[in-house]
Amino acid sequence: MTDAETIRARFRARGFVVDEAFATALQLMLALEKPLLIEGPAGVGKTESARILSEVMGTRLIRLQCYEGLDSMAALYEWNYPRQMLRARLSETGGTSLEEREAQIFSEPFLLKRPLLEAITQDRSPVLLIDEVDRADEAFEAFLLEMLAEWQVTIPELGTIRASHKPHVILTSNRTRELSDALRRRCLFLWLPYPSLAQEIDILRARVPGLAERLAHQIASMMQVLRGLPLQKAPGVAESLDWALALMSLHRDHLDARALEQTLGCVLKVHEDHAVMRSHHAALEPILEQVRDPGGTSRDSDFGFGSVSTPR
Amino acid sequence: MTYPFGSLPENLIAFCAVLRRDHGFSIGPGELRDAARALEIVALAEEPAVRHALRPILSGTRDDSAVFDRAFRDFFLASAVTARDDRTASTRREPGHDAPGREARIDRERRAIASDDMDAAEQEPSGAIDPIEIGDIDVEAAARLARSTYSPIQADGAMPPLTRAESAWRDAARSFVRRLDVGLSRRWRPARTGRRFDLRRTLRVSLQTGGEALTPRWLRRPRRAPRFVLLIDGSRSMSAHARDALQVAVALASITRRVEVFTFSTALQRVTGVVRRAAAGEAQHLDAVQYAWGGGTSIGACLREFLRTSGERLLGRDTVVMVVSDGLDVGEPDTLRAAMSELRRRSAGLVWLNPLLETPGYEPTARGMSAARPYVTTFASVTDAASFARLSRLVRVR
Numbered sequence: 001m002t003d004a005e006t007i008r009a010r011f012r013a014r015g016f017v018v019d020e021a022f023a024t025a026l027q028l029m030l031a032l033e034k035p036l037l038i039e040g041p042a043g044v045g046k047t048e049s050a051r052i053l054s055e056v057m058g059t060r061l062i063r064l065q066c067y068e069g070l071d072s073m074a075a076l077y078e079w080n081y082p083r084q085m086l087r088a089r090l091s092e093t094g095g096t097s098l099e100e101r102e103a104q105i106f107s108e109p110f111l112l113k114r115p116l117l118e119a120i121t122q123d124r125s126p127v128l129l130i131d132e133v134d135r136a137d138e139a140f141e142a143f144l145l146e147m148l149a150e151w152q153v154t155i156p157e158l159g160t161i162r163a164s165h166k167p168h169v170i171l172t173s174n175r176t177r178e179l180s181d182a183l184r185r186r187c188l189f190l191w192l193p194y195p196s197l198a199q200e201i202d203i204l205r206a207r208v209p210g211l212a213e214r215l216a217h218q219i220a221s222m223m224q225v226l227r228g229l230p231l232q233k234a235p236g237v238a239e240s241l242d243w244a245l246a247l248m249s250l251h252r253d254h255l256d257a258r259a260l261e262q263t264l265g266c267v268l269k270v271h272e273d274h275a276v277m278r279s280h281h282a283a284l285e286p287i288l289e290q291v292r293d294p295g296g297t298s299r300d301s302d303f304g305f306g307s308v309s310t311p312r
Numbered sequence: 313m314t315y316p317f318g319s320l321p322e323n324l325i326a327f328c329a330v331l332r333r334d335h336g337f338s339i340g341p342g343e344l345r346d347a348a349r350a351l352e353i354v355a356l357a358e359e360p361a362v363r364h365a366l367r368p369i370l371s372g373t374r375d376d377s378a379v380f381d382r383a384f385r386d387f388f389l390a391s392a393v394t395a396r397d398d399r400t401a402s403t404r405r406e407p408g409h410d411a412p413g414r415e416a417r418i419d420r421e422r423r424a425i426a427s428d429d430m431d432a433a434e435q436e437p438s439g440a441i442d443p444i445e446i447g448d449i450d451v452e453a454a455a456r457l458a459r460s461t462y463s464p465i466q467a468d469g470a471m472p473p474l475t476r477a478e479s480a481w482r483d484a485a486r487s488f489v490r491r492l493d494v495g496l497s498r499r500w501r502p503a504r505t506g507r508r509f510d511l512r513r514t515l516r517v518s519l520q521t522g523g524e525a526l527t528p529r530w531l532r533r534p535r536r537a538p539r540f541v542l543l544i545d546g547s548r549s550m551s552a553h554a555r556d557a558l559q560v561a562v563a564l565a566s567i568t569r570r571v572e573v574f575t576f577s578t579a580l581q582r583v584t585g586v587v588r589r590a591a592a593g594e595a596q597h598l599d600a601v602q603y604a605w606g607g608g609t610s611i612g613a614c615l616r617e618f619l620r621t622s623g624e625r626l627l628g629r630d631t632v633v634m635v636v637s638d639g640l641d642v643g644e645p646d647t648l649r650a651a652m653s654e655l656r657r658r659s660a661g662l663v664w665l666n667p668l669l670e671t672p673g674y675e676p677t678a679r680g681m682s683a684a685r686p687y688v689t690t691f692a693s694v695t696d697a698a699s700f701a702r703l704s705r706l707v708r709v710r
Contacts, residue, residue, distance in 0.1 A: 004354070004361070024354065024364035031353050032346055039374060069498020073512075081511040085525070088515075092522050102519055137499070178625050184372035185343075191374045 003027060007056070016045065016052045017195075017203045025190040026053065035148055035169035037133075037184065040192035043236020046172040047131055053170070054127035062122075062167070063129045064115035066136035072143050076153060077117045080110045106157035117153055120163035128167035134177045141183055148186055195237060197224050203237060208244045212253040219244055219255065221287045222267075229280050231273045242266045257288055315388065320356070324348060327387050331370060335379050343369055359389065474590040477563040484701035485563035489538065491704035494630045494660045496533040506532030536630045538660070539570040543618060545637030546575040547609035553667035556695055557636040558587070560665070563700070566591035572626055576614035580621075611641040611680055612648030619654055627658040632709065634663040641680025648680055652687035661689045661709035669693040 004023035011018045018026070026049075029036040038046045054061035064075055084105040091101050113121065119128040133141070147153075151163040171187060173179060195203060200220040204211055219240050227234045235243075243266040252259050268274055277284070317323045324347055331337040350365040363384050371380040477485070502510055513529035521527075542564070544550075544557045561573045565587050573587045574580055590596040615635075619627075627633070633655050641648055656662045664684065668674045670693050676685055685691070690707045694700045 004364075020360055021364040021367070024361065025368045027353065028350050028365060028368060032349060034346070036368070067498075069500075071499055079512060079515070081515055084515055085518075088519065088522075089524075098519065137497075139499075175624055176628075181338075181372065185338075185340075188368035189372050189377070190368050191377045 010056045011049075011052055012206065014052050014055055015206045016048065017199065017206050018049070019195075019199065022049070022190065022192065025188055029170075029188055030168060032188070033166055033168075035171055035187045036190060037171045037173065037179075037187035038190045038192050039173045039175055041194060041234065041236060042174055043238035044192050044194060045237055046170075046192060047129065050127055050129035050131075050170040050172075053168070057127065057168070059124050059168075060122065060126040061129060062115050062119045062126050063131060065131045066133050066140070068135055068137060070136045070140050072140070074114055075116050075140070075143075076114050077155060078112045078114065079106070080112050084110050108158070111155075111158070116147060117161070119167040120151055120153065120165075121161065122165060122167070125165040126167050128169045130169065130171045132174060133171045133183075134173040134175060134179060138180070141180055145180075145182055145186060194223075194227055194234075197221060200224075200237065200240060204240065204244055207241050208248065211244050211248060214254055215244070215247060215252065218287055219247075222255065222260075222284065225280075225283050225287065226267065226277065229276055229283075231268065231276055232270045233268070233273060235267045239267050239269075255288060260284075260288065320351060321348065323388075324351065327366075327384075328370070330387055331380070331383055335383055337370065337376065337380075339370060362388075474558055474562060474586065474596040476593045477559060477566050477591065478697070480697035481559055481563040481700065482566055484697040485560075485567045487701050488704040489564070489567050492538045492632065492707060492709070494536050494538045494632070494709050497536045499533065500531040501534050503530055503532040506530030508532070537568070537570060539626070539628070539631045540564055540568070540572070541618075541626050541631055541633045541659075542571065542573045543615065543633065543635045543637075544573065544575045545577070545609060545611065545635075546581075547577045547640070549609070549640050550636075550638055550667070553636075553638075556667065557665070558590075560634070560636070560694055560700060561587045562591045563697075572622070574618060574622075576611070576618075577609055578614075580614045580617045582622075609637070609641055609680075610643035611635075611637060611639070611684070612643040612645070612651050615651035615655060616647060619651060619658075623654075623658065627655070629660055631659045632661045632663060632707065633659045634665060635684075636665045636667075638666055638668050639664075639676065639678050639681030639684060641678070641683075643680075645679055645683035649683045649687075652684045656687040656689070661707055662687055663690045663692070663703075663707055664688040665692060665694050667693050667695070670695055 004020060004027045007023045007026050008018055008020070011023070025036055028034070038049070040046055050063075051061055087105050087110070088101060091104065096104075115128070119126055130144070133144070136144075148169065151166055152160055154160045194200075197220050200223060201216050204216040204219060208216075223235060223240050243263060246263045246266045247255065247259060250259070250262065264274060264277075268277060315323045317326055324344070328337075328339045328344060328347070332339055346369045347366055350369055351362070354361040354365040356362060363381065366384070367377055367380050371377045500506075500508060500510075502513060508531040510529040510531045514525050514527075517527050517529065518525040542557075542561050544554070544561065546554065550557070561571070565571045565573070565584075569588075571584070571587070572582070573584045574582050586596050652662070666676065666681070669676075669691070676682060676691070689709070690703075692699075692703055692706050694703060
């Protein structure tokens with residue numbers, strides 16, 4: 001796991017295609033021990049990349065999903081209150097002093113580790129994924145800054161816990177909120193755009209084995225056109241993979257107007273977008289036309305039932 | 313790959329200096345050290361490898377990344393080293409602008425305003441804030457039409473100077489912000505009374521009573537602080553009411569920092585900086601820096617432009633959008649309708665302040681107004697501090 005090429009190859013072996021920029025960013029993140037902030041449209045594989053990285057490195061993936069109202073308690077640690085209450089009541093009669101009882105119930109067995117504490121108390125550096133950091137509020141971002149700088153947690157009852165192995169941190173953001181400059185400065189930054197046509201075909205090949213070459217090409221070209229339309233929710237790579245699987249399960253080896261209509265829900269997930277697509281039908285027509293290739297083998301009809309084979 | 317200077321550190325430092333000077337990047341010693349370490353890791357002979365290694369370290373946003381790529385190409389791949397310095401590629405964040413960095417530009421703008429130097433302002437029409445050009449609609453045609461009907465474009469769109477809000481306005485803004493209820497935050501905070509047990513603190517105090525939780529402690533959700541986006545119509549037909557609209561903006565800006573102000577006529581323009589400085593007590597001459605002021609109105613296109621460029625960042629469930637306009641629109645009603653529906657969907661409330669409401673017998677039947685009306689949650693007008701204070705009681709948010 002030293003140079004970008006190795007990273008690319010290992011990711012590729014797990015069906016995840018990364019380009020050179022992405023691989024270099026991962027390489028630097030590991031070498032400089034800095035968090036990597038990945039921004040990009042939804043469904044381009046930001047979260048997935050962290051999972052693959054943990055697989056490639058053979059370490060645990062610890063995930064912190066951010067949401068509005070996430071506070072340090074939910075991210076760091078909490079005491080197991082019911083258990084503490086119970087123990088406090090039970091030990092009441094045991095003749096122990098107040099201090100002893102206090103020390104007892106505020107000890108590690110009563111501590112519930114949340115992702116961030118979990119991440120710094122591992123025997124090996126885990127991959128820590130802080131997902132959709134833009135959804136958390138500013139207060140949490142400030143807390144996170146401190147955490148990313150110090151890698152230590154102070155629990156009043158237990159003392160300070162310092163990370164023996166710094167986690168490899170990947171933060172993702174969908175840009176629903178502007179992140180602070182301070183957080184950006186602490187991280188390496190990577191903008192992960194939609195893949196190019198060739199890259200997307202490559203991804204489809206890697207992730208959906210057995211996908212017809214022509215279909216892969218059609219799906220990728222469709223995606224290029226669709227992402228250029230004024231849609232509310234542009235389809236990501238996740239959508240094209242879903243779409244490929246859907247078409248395969250319908251036993252399609254190519255995309256035509258009918259198949260498009262049947263499986264449109266895999267691609268466009270807002271009702272208004274369907275209308276937008278139909279109004280730009282002219283742009284999609286050439287891609288659907290590709291079906292009628294010079295070989296003329298696609299004449300056979302399956303009458304809409306993909307599994308029925310016609311005699312040749 | 314050609315290196316303009318002899319040694320690697322020299323090249324790196326020179327390149328960072330260019331990014332800092334010409335493109336407004338903030339690169340500190342920390343970034344420089346990381347960049348130097350990164351160069352030890354990658355293959356120096358390959359251009360993409362070096363570019364991909366430096367980009368994550370030196371750029372922090374998507375826009376920065378694009379600027380970085382251009383600057384990198386200019387610096388390392390230009391054959392003539394000397395040509396480098398007179399080239400001023402576009403700056404970050406405000407694409408298409410050729411001023412050397414934001415700070416310098418703001419400074420210059422301030423100087424122009426301070427000395428009341430109209431010449432300076434005229435020489436640099438985009439000196440303060442860049443108008444955001446509207447892409448695919450025919451702005452020219454709209455403007456021409458506007459000129460011929462009711463919004464003649466005048467170069468000297470006489471705007472009153474913008475000053476610190478009077479105390480009556482500030483009080484009104486304070487009560488407006490305070491009364492506006494955009495719901496509760498999702499966080500829990502310790503409080504004297506609340507809706508949920510604070511188990512941690514309850515347990516702490518229970519130790520004093522032998523583990524018996526006699527004195528409960530509570531958590532409650534604090535109120536969410538509202539954010540405001542003001543979109544002020546700067547067309548000629550609005551010029552008589554512009555002062556009130558800007559008063560609202562300045563008064564709000566003096567109470568909360570969570571305010572963004574835009575003006576629009578044929579193009580959209582962010583004036584938050586000017587409004588904030590006015591709120592801080594600096595007299596601001598808007599006519600010297602306003603581009604939008606005095607043109608025709610294509611409300612729909614401008615709102616759409618706002619949604620496209622800033623919607624993602626500024627809109628949310630705690631954002632109250634306030635449009636100040638007379639609704640005399642020269643654009644397509646369909647564009648306005650679509651933009652209004654999206655604004656409504658993505659905000660807590662959509663307030664439309666129409667100064668014409670003060671006119672006796674006014675009915676909101678103008679083409680633009682009737683298209684926008686269904687999406688407006690509060691339709692009102694603000695002419696003085698008292699009516700602004702009253703507004704908080706009228707505003708309905710979801």
